[in-house]
Amino acid sequence: MSRDYSKILTANDLRLGDVVYWAADQRWAQAITDAVVFSDIATAEAALATAFAQSDLVVGPYLIDAITTETGPAPAHFREAFRMRGPSNYPHGKQEQAQG
Amino acid sequence: MYRYTEFDENFLRARNAQFRAQVARRLSGELTEDEFKPLRLMNGLYLQLHAYMLRVAIPYGTLNSAQMRGLARVARQWDKGYGHFTTRQNIQFNWPKLEDVPDILDALAEVGLHAIQTSGNTVRNVTADHFAGAAADEIADPRPVAELIRQWSTDHPEFQFLPRKFKIAVTGSPNDRAVTAAHDIGLRIVARDGEIGYQVLVGGGLGRTPMIGKVLVEFLPETDLLPYIEAIVAVYNLIGRRDNKYKARIKITLHETGLDEIKRLVEEELIARRAAFKGVDQRLLEEIRGHFAPPDFNTGGNSAPTLSPALRAFIDSNVTAHRHTNYAIVTVSMKSHGATPGDATATQMEVLADLAETYGHDELRISHEQNVILPYIPRSALSDLYQRLKAAGLATANIGKISDIIACPGMDYCALATARSIPIAKEIATHFRDIGLEEEIGALKIKISGCINACGHHHVGHIGILGLDRAGVENYQITLGGDHNEAAAIGERAGPGFSADALIPALERLLRAYLTLRDGVDEPFITTYRRVGLDPFKAALYPQEGAQDVAA
Numbered sequence: 001m002s003r004d005y006s007k008i009l010t011a012n013d014l015r016l017g018d019v020v021y022w023a024a025d026q027r028w029a030q031a032i033t034d035a036v037v038f039s040d041i042a043t044a045e046a047a048l049a050t051a052f053a054q055s056d057l058v059v060g061p062y063l064i065d066a067i068t069t070e071t072g073p074a075p076a077h078f079r080e081a082f083r084m085r086g087p088s089n090y091p092h093g094k095q096e097q098a099q100g
Numbered sequence: 101m102y103r104y105t106e107f108d109e110n111f112l113r114a115r116n117a118q119f120r121a122q123v124a125r126r127l128s129g130e131l132t133e134d135e136f137k138p139l140r141l142m143n144g145l146y147l148q149l150h151a152y153m154l155r156v157a158i159p160y161g162t163l164n165s166a167q168m169r170g171l172a173r174v175a176r177q178w179d180k181g182y183g184h185f186t187t188r189q190n191i192q193f194n195w196p197k198l199e200d201v202p203d204i205l206d207a208l209a210e211v212g213l214h215a216i217q218t219s220g221n222t223v224r225n226v227t228a229d230h231f232a233g234a235a236a237d238e239i240a241d242p243r244p245v246a247e248l249i250r251q252w253s254t255d256h257p258e259f260q261f262l263p264r265k266f267k268i269a270v271t272g273s274p275n276d277r278a279v280t281a282a283h284d285i286g287l288r289i290v291a292r293d294g295e296i297g298y299q300v301l302v303g304g305g306l307g308r309t310p311m312i313g314k315v316l317v318e319f320l321p322e323t324d325l326l327p328y329i330e331a332i333v334a335v336y337n338l339i340g341r342r343d344n345k346y347k348a349r350i351k352i353t354l355h356e357t358g359l360d361e362i363k364r365l366v367e368e369e370l371i372a373r374r375a376a377f378k379g380v381d382q383r384l385l386e387e388i389r390g391h392f393a394p395p396d397f398n399t400g401g402n403s404a405p406t407l408s409p410a411l412r413a414f415i416d417s418n419v420t421a422h423r424h425t426n427y428a429i430v431t432v433s434m435k436s437h438g439a440t441p442g443d444a445t446a447t448q449m450e451v452l453a454d455l456a457e458t459y460g461h462d463e464l465r466i467s468h469e470q471n472v473i474l475p476y477i478p479r480s481a482l483s484d485l486y487q488r489l490k491a492a493g494l495a496t497a498n499i500g501k502i503s504d505i506i507a508c509p510g511m512d513y514c515a516l517a518t519a520r521s522i523p524i525a526k527e528i529a530t531h532f533r534d535i536g537l538e539e540e541i542g543a544l545k546i547k548i549s550g551c552i553n554a555c556g557h558h559h560v561g562h563i564g565i566l567g568l569d570r571a572g573v574e575n576y577q578i579t580l581g582g583d584h585n586e587a588a589a590i591g592e593r594a595g596p597g598f599s600a601d602a603l604i605p606a607l608e609r610l611l612r613a614y615l616t617l618r619d620g621v622d623e624p625f626i627t628t629y630r631r632v633g634l635d636p637f638k639a640a641l642y643p644q645e646g647a648q649d650v651a652a
């Protein structure tokens with residue numbers, strides 16, 4: 001197992017379609033900064049299995065590569081950075097909620 | 101225009117009620133996502149990056165003002181105030197909530213629209229020339245046949261589980277504006293000794309393995325049309341590959357089986373199919389034709405307005421010759437510089453609906469190039485229409501030019517994307533306007549896809565741009581010399597891709613090279629390309645490499 005293993009569990013909210021992250025309080029959070037970062041495969045895969053069992057809450061759960069930044073966990077790949085922010089052509093998605 | 105029959109309305113109502121129940125069972129947890137996914141896809145509901153997406157079919161791109169207002173209502177009431185017109189003559193709403201979708205579908209049904217067969221391995225929304233019924237160069241209106249195919253294919257029991265999706269396009273004009281050569285079946289209306297028939301192309305498609313359709317039959321009499329199409333789909337349904345999704349489209353079947361063998365199988369199948377139809381299709385076609393009777397053209401004079409320079413520029417680029425001398429076809433650009441190609445706000449949709457109602461015999465079209473067409477505008481109304489478009493910010497005079505770009509949603513929305521398309525399109529449009537080269541470059545088709553699926557038709561762009569992910573960074577590959585019309589061709593890859601930052605300067609080098617290479621201002625990019633070939637353009641794109649070669 002790689003010592004660099006660093007993953008976040010994400011999905012979309014069943015009702016709203018919104019991007020959500022699995023948080024430390026065992027709930028789906030809106031902000032990636034609340035996400036749990038898994039550092040070993042076994043725990044991550046177990047959480048993913050739990051997420052699949054929560055099909056009444058979320059759709060399409062999967063694990064993404066994470067990095068750690070000053071503001072907390074963040075996605076490693078630009079695709080996930082877009083999911084975290086929203087599209088670049090309108091201030092919609094998460095960036096909109098962030099502005100209130 | 102085609103009006104729904106009572107049968108259609110009942111069918112839609114029943115279908116929506118069924119989906120409403122399925123959504124309720126999903127929300128209550130009775131249905132798992134695995135169970136629900138195929139059901140939602142059958143009703144045009146996808147999951148994208150940030151939200152669900154609802155894809156609504158606009159059969160052969162034709163709408164009346166009530167339908168356009170219906171789309172505006174969905175955008176305003178349930179979405180974020182806009183919709184995205186696609187290369188498949190559909191509209192996509194990017195932000196519906198699952199629990200709202202049944203209400204949205206009911207609202208659409210009120211104006212005769214739906215999302216059925218916009219997904220799945222079925223015969224998809226049939227597309228057609230967006231100038232159908234209006235173009236001066238048309239042999240016959242392709243929409244009656246498109247509607248016949250739509251009725252035949254909708255819920256066709258034999259064809260709900262094809263090996264893969266199946267797309268049909270029809271053109272009634274020798275100038276192919278429907279990209280028929282890039283469809284599973286492309287139909288081109290042709291006339292021979294005064295008789296109307298069909299040239300049938302098969303096996304075209306873009307995506308991972310781009311192919312130009314091959315002619316299966318040069319002249320199919322109209323009486324055989326539907327049985328013949330059914331025979332093609334039936335043969336494909338039987339022998340198309342189901343073991344590998346990347347080899348499942350009919351283009352691969354054709355490639356592996358051979359044109360002659362496919363033709364033999366289709367003709368064998370045709371005998372039984374033709375007998376089974378017993379001419380019902382022909383009676384239906386006659387009836388449908390009645391619904392597409394041309395409007396009552398106003399023949400009260402051709403008082404062309406006095407043209408201001410701005411109106412003249414607009415007419416030069418956005419107006420196309422009409423079959424009726426007193427009329428004009430107006431293309432409204434959904435590509436104002438810096439805007440997202442194909443996006444329309446609810447307010448813009450309403451303005452367009454009003455204009456169609458006031459001036460244009462209540463008809464609108466959506467083009468695969470992501471623009472809106474007013475196909476029946478009296479020339480005498482052009483000046484008033486232009487003023488109203490201008491007031492609504494819809495008078496961009498750029499049709500067919502560098503800023504009239506096709507772009508798929510790319511990674512700003514699409515879950516399958518490998519890179520973004522929209523910001524690239526916006527940047528190209530504003531950059532070439534700002535450096536003052538747009539008019540000088542003239543006619544040019546740039547088409548951008550955010551992944552290999554090629555929803556943005558990049559293979560058939562004069563300049564195609566494909567967004568890829570190279571080691572976690574967006575990277576853009578350029579293809580040159582593609583074409584989308586009757587001279588359809590797949591573009592050639594120019595070389596290694598460019599980063600987003602390097603792409604615009606590379607395109608500028610390429611187009612400055614074209615301006616030097618062209619044989620006079622009237623030679624468009626694609627003609628120059630065909631004349632001089634890839635090499636000089638390659639040299640412009642990759643100047644360092646040339647220098648290295650010389651050095652070596």
Ligand code: HEM
Binds near residue numbers: 153192265508
């Ligand atoms: C979530 C959105 C979308 C998804 C999941 C999606 C998926 C796909 C896939 C998987 C293919 C390849 C099919 C194959 O070769 O078998 C494809 C092709 C295509 N799609 Fe999309 N697409 C999406 C949006 C769009 C949009 C917005 C447009 C129009 C702008 C579009 C138009 C097309 C076209 C024209 C093709 C290519 C040609 C062909 O069928 O060979 N799609 N799409």
Ligand code: SF4
Binds near residue numbers: 508516518550553
């Ligand atoms: S080409 Fe790719 S990125 Fe663009 S819409 Fe199609 S699937 Fe999505």
